[in-house]
Amino acid sequence: MGRQCAASSMKILLTADLHYRLPWFQWLIDQAPKYDLVCVAGDFLDIFHPEPRESQAREVSALIRELAQRTRVAVCSGNHDDAGRLITADRAPVYDWFARLGDHPKITTDGSTQVIDNLIVTTVPYHSSRAEKSIWLDRGRSIRMQRGGQWMVLHHVPPSVGPNDSGEEREAAGILAAYQPDYFLAGHIHQFPYLGGNAPLKGSAERL
Secondary structure, eight states, X not given: OEEEETTTTEEXXXXXXXXXXXXXXXXXXXXXXXXXXXXXXSOOSOTTSSSOHHXXXXXXXXXXXXXXXXXXXXXXXXXXXXXXXEEEETTEEEEHHHXXXXXXXXXXXXXXXXXXXXXXXXXXXXXXXXXXXXXXXXXXXXHHHHHOSEEEEEESSOOOOSTTOOXXXXXXXXXXXXXXXXXXXXXXXXXXXXXXXXXXXXXXGGGO
């Protein structure tokens, strides 16, 4: 999904759930120069793939760094991305392979908030509790209150979309309602928006 962010005049591409399909990563690298920011909302790896997830993470890390040579990048983890050890960042856990991506000046990695042009970007790790997610969300909201401007949250799980929602989706809906970012970008549900009866969500990427 590529949309124009009107207030910041940024052209943003959102994707998610690449699941270690390396040609899809290459397509993203090829498309990257057309956009000011590429967001990947989790599930870089594939827990069902025969290659060990640590090896997948090394390969994917190299591809994300290559992507960042073309444009700015923001990433958050998903439920397939548990590879290697967890480390503590800002009093809450993130995977080490994601944390190392933050060494690149053009990558906003898992569990961080950065200002990109005039857009505040917060990336929320999947493997953290609601209280731990609040650490990063509180920071993003505080920056918006201090400096103004638009705030975008990147979170793997989308808000509730139907009667059969999981607890994760209800939690995401609670986050959206409590923090009310200008944009809430997510992935995880592979068939969305093809599910019947779906409509744009307040505060969602449909507003981009």
